[in-house]
Amino acid sequence: MLGLLLQHGDEISHFAVPVPSFDRPSAQGCGKLLILRRRMETTKMRAISNFEQLQRLLAEPKKIVITMHQRPDADALGSSLALCLFLQKEGHQVTVIAPTPYADFLKWMPSNSDVLVYEDEAQHEASQKLVAEADLIYCLDFSCINRVGHKFAADIQKSDAKVVLIDHHIDPEDFADFVLWDHHASSTAELIYEYIVLSGGKDEVDVAIGECIYAGMMTDTGSFRFPSTSANVHRIIADLMEKGLDHSRIHRLVYDDNNETRLRLLGFALSERLEISYEYHTAFFKLSAEDLKRFDYRTGDTEGIVNYALSISGIVFAAFFSEKDGATKISFRSVGDFPANEFAGKYFNGGGHKNAAGGRTEEPVEEAVERFKSLLPAYKEQLDACVDALPDMA
Ligand SMILES: [Mn+2]
Numbered sequence: 001m002l003g004l005l006l007q008h009g010d011e012i013s014h015f016a017v018p019v020p021s022f023d024r025p026s027a028q029g030c031g032k033l034l035i036l037r038r039r040m041e042t043t044k045m046r047a048i049s050n051f052e053q054l055q056r057l058l059a060e061p062k063k064i065v066i067t068m069h070q071r072p073d074a075d076a077l078g079s080s081l082a083l084c085l086f087l088q089k090e091g092h093q094v095t096v097i098a099p100t101p102y103a104d105f106l107k108w109m110p111s112n113s114d115v116l117v118y119e120d121e122a123q124h125e126a127s128q129k130l131v132a133e134a135d136l137i138y139c140l141d142f143s144c145i146n147r148v149g150h151k152f153a154a155d156i157q158k159s160d161a162k163v164v165l166i167d168h169h170i171d172p173e174d175f176a177d178f179v180l181w182d183h184h185a186s187s188t189a190e191l192i193y194e195y196i197v198l199s200g201g202k203d204e205v206d207v208a209i210g211e212c213i214y215a216g217m218m219t220d221t222g223s224f225r226f227p228s229t230s231a232n233v234h235r236i237i238a239d240l241m242e243k244g245l246d247h248s249r250i251h252r253l254v255y256d257d258n259n260e261t262r263l264r265l266l267g268f269a270l271s272e273r274l275e276i277s278y279e280y281h282t283a284f285f286k287l288s289a290e291d292l293k294r295f296d297y298r299t300g301d302t303e304g305i306v307n308y309a310l311s312i313s314g315i316v317f318a319a320f321f322s323e324k325d326g327a328t329k330i331s332f333r334s335v336g337d338f339p340a341n342e343f344a345g346k347y348f349n350g351g352g353h354k355n356a357a358g359g360r361t362e363e364p365v366e367e368a369v370e371r372f373k374s375l376l377p378a379y380k381e382q383l384d385a386c387v388d389a390l391p392d393m394a
Helices: 051-057 074-089 121-133 150-158 188-198 207-220 231-242 247-255 260-272 289-294 306-310 340-347 365-388
Strands: 034-040 043-049 063-068 093-098 136-140 162-167 178-181 274-277 282-287 317-324 327-334 356-361
Touching: 051 162, 063 074, 063 121, 074 093, 074 136, 074 188, 074 207, 093 121, 121 150, 162 188, 178 188, 188 207, 188 231, 207 231, 207 247, 231 247, 260 274, 260 282, 260 289, 260 306, 274 306, 282 306, 282 365, 289 317, 306 317, 306 327, 317 365, 327 340, 327 365, 340 356, 340 365
Parallel strands: 063 093, 063 136, 136 162, 162 178, 282 317
Antiparallel strands: 034 043, 274 282, 317 327, 327 356
């Protein structure tokens, strides 16, 4: 683990409030960028060490690669493109490399056409060359290096480049030279905005950068409804709107770009593939490979369907099982204190956030679902307690 990565709530008493402190000495010879974000009522403190070291590296034009987790979502891609646009303005040579293809509804993002896809045969070699020759590699929106895929991870680790990790997932692995991490942040996009501001680049933020950041924050907060939507998120949005951001346009681009098969797949899932266990306050979907084929499934088509299960009155735990590439992928969602990430980690080789996690198993979807159902009784008390804690809707 990152020995010097301070977590939320760590006690540092002598920092000035509320200005970011840029002039602290490096933490005990540590090679990490150390950022502490702590909320004190409405005031947030940040302390940074070794930030100057990174800034010194960036004082000269550098060759930079930015990457993100596989099957990037709007936060991963938006964060990457926002950072790319900013670093390009600063005079660097920057390329965004996505490990895998991604959903069409993300392709409106500014500079999307310049993104390379590592898995794409035609772009694989160019991607590898850029990684090998990079001075700096930014890893965004993931905390375990293998989330880019084993081959890509090996390329990154072989490269002499300094690695910068900017992320909000729990338990970051110790693979980066510089780290900006806060698992209380709503999104990586929020951290990217802060990173730009801390780099003295607030004036460089334009509509294009703002659109990418907004898309990341919007999707990771469920359109600003999850508890992670802090006052800071809304302050950032205010800043972006003052720069000319058309927020309605981004909602339309992301949410109103359904194709017919995607909508019909949703309808089918809701009417035929949703199971509800009122006893355990749990609801889940299961889609077989055949189901997906029938509706001409394309990457991203099932995104967000799990949330319909969680929207049922009295349901506090939801899952979405789908059979892809010979394995079963699962999304978990919960409300309140039920730790979806611990559940995913313990039984389905996964992890994530407390209320939104993912997992994967080699079992066929039916077997995975049966095992899931057999696990619920052990959680009855916890699930009941979650329901008791729900706000009174009366
Ligand atoms: Mn994210």
